[in-house]
Amino acid sequence: MEQTCQKSSVNAAAVEKNKKDDVRQRCERLHKNIAEIQYQRHSMGIDVYDDFMRYQESEHRQQLEKQQKYDAKQLMKFQERMDIHLGGHFEFVDKPTKHFKFEFIPNGGGNPFHNLEKSSVLQEARTFNETPINPRKCSHILTKVLYLINQGEQIGTTEATETFFAMTKLFQAKDPILRRLVYLGIKEMSKIAQDVIIVTSSLMKDMTGKEDQFRGPAIRALCSITDNTMLQSIERYMKQAIVDKVHAVSSAALVSSLHLSKGSQEVVKRWVNEAQEAVSSDNIMVQYHALGLLYHIRKNDKLAVTKLVSKFSKHSLKSPYAYCLLIRIASKLMEEEDAGSESPMFDFIESCLRHKSEIVIYEAAHAIVNLKNTTAKELASAVPVLQLFCSSPKPTLRFAAIRTLNKVAMKHPAAVTACNLELENLITDSNRSIATLAITTLLKTGNESSVDRLMKQISSFMNEISDEFKIVVVQAIQSLCLKFPRKHNVLMNFLAGMLRDEGGFDYKKAICDSIITIIEENPEAKEAGLAHLCEFIEDCEHTVLATRILHLLGREGPRTPTPSKYIRFIYNRVILEQAPVRAAAVTALAKFGAHCEELLPSCVVLLERCLLDTDDEVRDRATFYVNVLKQTQKALNSTYILNGLQVSVVGLERSLHHYTLEPSAEPFDMKSVPLETQPMVEQKTVREPGETVSAKPSEKVAASRQDIYAEQLGAIPEFANLGSLFKSSSLPIELTESETEYVVQCVKHTFSRYMVLQFDCTNTLNDQILENVTVQMDGAEGFDVLKTIPCPSLPYNKPGTTYTLVRLPEDPQLVTGTFTCVLKFIVKDCDPNTGEPDEEGYEDEYVLEDLEVTVADHVQRVMKPNFSASWEEVGPENELEDTYALSTMKSLEEAVKQIIQFMGMQPCERSDKIPEGKSSHSLFLAGVYRGGHDALVRAKMAMTEGGVTMQLTVRSTDPNVSEVLATAIG
Amino acid sequence: MGLFSKLASLLGIKKKEANVLFVGLDNSGKTTIINKLKPEDAQQHDVVPTVGFTVEKFKNKSLSFTAFDMSGQGRYRNLWEHYFKECHGIVFVIDSTDKLRFAVAKEELSMLLDHNEIKRKRIPILFFANKMDLRDSVSSVKLSSMLKLEDIENKPWHICSSNGLTGEGLSEGTEWLSREMESAIKQQN
Numbered sequence A: 001m002e003q004t005c006q007k008s009s010v011n012a013a014a015v016e017k018n019k020k021d022d023v024r025q026r027c028e029r030l031h032k033n034i035a036e037i038q039y040q041r042h043s044m045g046i047d048v049y050d051d052f053m054r055y056q057e058s059e060h061r062q063q064l065e066k067q068q069k070y071d072a073k074q075l076m077k078f079q080e081r082m083d084i085h086l087g088g089h090f091e092f093v094d095k096p097t098k099h100f101k102f103e104f105i106p107n108g109g110g111n112p113f114h115n116l117e118k119s120s121v122l123q124e125a126r127t128f129n130e131t132p133i134n135p136r137k138c139s140h141i142l143t144k145v146l147y148l149i150n151q152g153e154q155i156g157t158t159e160a161t162e163t164f165f166a167m168t169k170l171f172q173a174k175d176p177i178l179r180r181l182v183y184l185g186i187k188e189m190s191k192i193a194q195d196v197i198i199v200t201s202s203l204m205k206d207m208t209g210k211e212d213q214f215r216g217p218a219i220r221a222l223c224s225i226t227d228n229t230m231l232q233s234i235e236r237y238m239k240q241a242i243v244d245k246v247h248a249v250s251s252a253a254l255v256s257s258l259h260l261s262k263g264s265q266e267v268v269k270r271w272v273n274e275a276q277e278a279v280s281s282d283n284i285m286v287q288y289h290a291l292g293l294l295y296h297i298r299k300n301d302k303l304a305v306t307k308l309v310s311k312f313s314k315h316s317l318k319s320p321y322a323y324c325l326l327i328r329i330a331s332k333l334m335e336e337e338d339a340g341s342e343s344p345m346f347d348f349i350e351s352c353l354r355h356k357s358e359i360v361i362y363e364a365a366h367a368i369v370n371l372k373n374t375t376a377k378e379l380a381s382a383v384p385v386l387q388l389f390c391s392s393p394k395p396t397l398r399f400a401a402i403r404t405l406n407k408v409a410m411k412h413p414a415a416v417t418a419c420n421l422e423l424e425n426l427i428t429d430s431n432r433s434i435a436t437l438a439i440t441t442l443l444k445t446g447n448e449s450s451v452d453r454l455m456k457q458i459s460s461f462m463n464e465i466s467d468e469f470k471i472v473v474v475q476a477i478q479s480l481c482l483k484f485p486r487k488h489n490v491l492m493n494f495l496a497g498m499l500r501d502e503g504g505f506d507y508k509k510a511i512c513d514s515i516i517t518i519i520e521e522n523p524e525a526k527e528a529g530l531a532h533l534c535e536f537i538e539d540c541e542h543t544v545l546a547t548r549i550l551h552l553l554g555r556e557g558p559r560t561p562t563p564s565k566y567i568r569f570i571y572n573r574v575i576l577e578q579a580p581v582r583a584a585a586v587t588a589l590a591k592f593g594a595h596c597e598e599l600l601p602s603c604v605v606l607l608e609r610c611l612l613d614t615d616d617e618v619r620d621r622a623t624f625y626v627n628v629l630k631q632t633q634k635a636l637n638s639t640y641i642l643n644g645l646q647v648s649v650v651g652l653e654r655s656l657h658h659y660t661l662e663p664s665a666e667p668f669d670m671k672s673v674p675l676e677t678q679p680m681v682e683q684k685t686v687r688e689p690g691e692t693v694s695a696k697p698s699e700k701v702a703a704s705r706q707d708i709y710a711e712q713l714g715a716i717p718e719f720a721n722l723g724s725l726f727k728s729s730s731l732p733i734e735l736t737e738s739e740t741e742y743v744v745q746c747v748k749h750t751f752s753r754y755m756v757l758q759f760d761c762t763n764t765l766n767d768q769i770l771e772n773v774t775v776q777m778d779g780a781e782g783f784d785v786l787k788t789i790p791c792p793s794l795p796y797n798k799p800g801t802t803y804t805l806v807r808l809p810e811d812p813q814l815v816t817g818t819f820t821c822v823l824k825f826i827v828k829d830c831d832p833n834t835g836e837p838d839e840e841g842y843e844d845e846y847v848l849e850d851l852e853v854t855v856a857d858h859v860q861r862v863m864k865p866n867f868s869a870s871w872e873e874v875g876p877e878n879e880l881e882d883t884y885a886l887s888t889m890k891s892l893e894e895a896v897k898q899i900i901q902f903m904g905m906q907p908c909e910r911s912d913k914i915p916e917g918k919s920s921h922s923l924f925l926a927g928v929y930r931g932g933h934d935a936l937v938r939a940k941m942a943m944t945e946g947g948v949t950m951q952l953t954v955r956s957t958d959p960n961v962s963e964v965l966a967t968a969i970g
Numbered sequence B: 001m002g003l004f005s006k007l008a009s010l011l012g013i014k015k016k017e018a019n020v021l022f023v024g025l026d027n028s029g030k031t032t033i034i035n036k037l038k039p040e041d042a043q044q045h046d047v048v049p050t051v052g053f054t055v056e057k058f059k060n061k062s063l064s065f066t067a068f069d070m071s072g073q074g075r076y077r078n079l080w081e082h083y084f085k086e087c088h089g090i091v092f093v094i095d096s097t098d099k100l101r102f103a104v105a106k107e108e109l110s111m112l113l114d115h116n117e118i119k120r121k122r123i124p125i126l127f128f129a130n131k132m133d134l135r136d137s138v139s140s141v142k143l144s145s146m147l148k149l150e151d152i153e154n155k156p157w158h159i160c161s162s163n164g165l166t167g168e169g170l171s172e173g174t175e176w177l178s179r180e181m182e183s184a185i186k187q188q189n
């Protein structure tokens, strides 16, 4: 024994030495590499200099020096860390497309499963087939398999199935440890292996067997392999298990039922009596799980849930967990009913503040603070509880309390300021998560003067907290920046510092998002922000972020006072990065060339170097841009480089598909493709710090609402030859008051010469069925009603749709009108219970509100990222100008809002935002008019004593369109 | 590693162990027979159709059996093969009243015999002509000719009538099987 000990320590020393040598070698290589990189950079810099940037020499050298310093600092930092962590080693990754990248790889700190290899582990798993079974050995191997799966290792179906069947042989062994590992194995592999039902009988035997310690886990495993078709055959056993006197068995059965019910609500519903019985168990776990199942079974029946809460809130449950669940159910109910403190649910939740268990008290306080309709009155009872918890000796309670306060800091600042004293104490909490939350909470509610102090405090331990909390800090900084624009310097520098530090993708993304948001909100921060981002992409391993930043540089860079300084950063990407980034860089370069005349020759030279790129996309883009740029035509630059594609991607795909299906001699017409719809209100939600970051919006190209409408309308034969859908009105227009017998909403769909009015109707009378429902429209001059598509039947509470087709007036200037609308239908009375209608019906009608067709219905919003380029592109040919006095408008904001609504056009260049304290403002609007004519509007507004005066200039590719738009306001 | 080397290595140390695979169509009585072979206190009262398989253990005078009781239902029969490799003996149970499905049983048997893992090995096969107590049951002799058992090459086989409910005929069968498996072991040595 001793001998082996000694031996191993000798070994350890040798290993240590090896490691040190290794590190030294790596350091040397690193030095060499960095030198090489710098040389590369340098020569590249000279290159760039020689070719086209003479005047930039000094700045360029500075940049290089800065970069060198930065590289040296990085190196030192890594060396330091090497010394600290001799328990690991550096992996040097030298990617051809990157300058350098090295990762610290720890040895796994005594983790025996470190360095496991999938194929060899699966090979080992064949041991399971051998007889007799060696339980110890097999347990060890099975643990490895489980470890791999839990590490996210992907195992193919064939491999998994082979291993799974080998594992089934382990059922011969009675060894309890091995058996329980087998249960785990079954659960883990149930989704990746085939024919897993092979263990059904074996598990059922264990589930009903004498060994109590097998029964619970066997139930869990069984439910993981059972699908709907098999469920019936185990139903009897599940029911018995739910009410089993062994708590672990009952709990396992309850939780498994909950999982099963995701697949088949129906079968599990039949177990409600058993669940009911289990709720009265005296075991706290069983009671909690039973309540969970019971709620799950009933959760779609609001009345039943209400009953459930009121029953158990009186019954005094034993389990604090069950109480917590009940509180959650109650607050969800309140949420759904939009209830306030008058609700009996609220009384229950509040009463829980006086429960003896801390977890229940916290849950209640948390619920109250987060209620939608919470006011100061309700908070008064909950906040003192959180305040108390903030100074609890238990870190979990402190954490829970501060996290809750952090989340509601923006919504209820008063509640949080009440706890300021406690929060200040938490700033120095030894638990860094608590300290971070405390500081960011204070940042949210504090005033400008406290920012510096708190930021300093945070930076003292920034490198000790996890990425997740760093993101909390980033978000706090972002909202601070928006709150105190004057502080942007301090805050932006802080963000830039974070950007330089180590961190995962989510963290880096959060920082970039924040910088971009700040740039967009605060023009003064733009240059500094762009500079930081430029520095970041110099060494950024995340393609997504690099392309995003390049896109931003292409959009914003050309319009800064010194656009030339961004070129070097962008061109570096072309040289050093992988294809997607190179492509993005090429596009960004082209934008500089298109916007800045003085940079055009240089940009063309640079782009020409990309003509021989190895990647198709990069090459194609470069070729295209070079050719467009060489034409030196503003209009071309605007259409093809600066303002890009305006059509909806989904629509384009559909149109092209259609075109290929029905070949025609005519070339494909881009005008036939529906335009990309811009969201009405900008949906920028400034994310609340502390909110879950995981709830990211999906970044895929989704079909927009209009794409969906287009598909629905296309399916109606009568509308098949109207051409492509130009615009659907964004919000449905209510044609009835709320809570009337019939509810009718209208959506207007504009085609190039027609309009389809879609009426979505609901019948709220349970003793009537409406049939042959139509809307009769009259009264608008020049508009011809051509056709109605009735809704055949409108039973109680099942929405139905009828359409009316209208031909738009021939006169291009006549575009607005008002229709009177009447809902016409045949009523059949029916039995409210069975819905069985009478044979005979009678005709009836119902008068609806008038429906207006406005100018906005003929215009589709289109985003022009570079408005001035488009303005030049369209030119003054059909320009109309007029001055208006808008006496009813009390502010510039109001005027801007009204005009956007009137015109139905897209504000560009963020001109819908009016800088604070300004008394004059220019609004830029862009859109496409029905028929595919570009339309641009510039509205110069000034605040005067008598309201707002406005000079409106309209440009369009069609004189009639200019006329219509210019007279829209009047 | 030879098929019986593990088995052989245990000779004389402890009661020899053998893996036996129970196959046959559904409802033929496999689970019932195994249940009867188990010690009385471990026997189950109600036998339900098997889904997949279960493992059971029982002993006779000379051997310790690990029985893999496979499900006989059509959709699970293709899973038998996962357990061929390690078995030292096969028990094929036939419901001797289920005349309609004799052809199916014969088909399954020939697929089994033809399987790569079984084909070249001298694995003893025991046939139980089960449910002998029922009036319309076919005798073991008749059954053996209907299934063309005499065509089986290179494998020792034996058929006996059995009653899974009372246990009649079971010991005769298992005695034969253990003798065969033991002699296979001897041959190996």
Ligand SMILES: Nc1nc2c(ncn2[C@@H]2O[C@H](COP(=O)(O)OP(=O)(O)OP(=O)(O)O)[C@@H](O)[C@H]2O)c(=O)[nH]1
Pocket: B024, B025, B026, B027, B028, B029, B030, B031, B032, B033, B047, B048, B049, B050, B051, B070, B071, B072, B073, B093, B130, B131, B132, B133, B134, B162, B163, B164, B165, B166
């Ligand atoms: N009369 C009689 N009935 C028997 C005999 N053996 C089994 N049974 C009955 O036959 C039915 C099926 O028996 P099981 O043991 O479940 O059949 P199995 O071969 O295991 O069926 P699967 O598991 O579906 O493959 C049960 O109802 C038994 O009681 C027997 O010798 N005589």
Ligand SMILES: [Mg+2]
Pocket: B030, B031, B032, B048, B049, B050, B069, B070, B071, B072
């Ligand atoms: Mg069976």
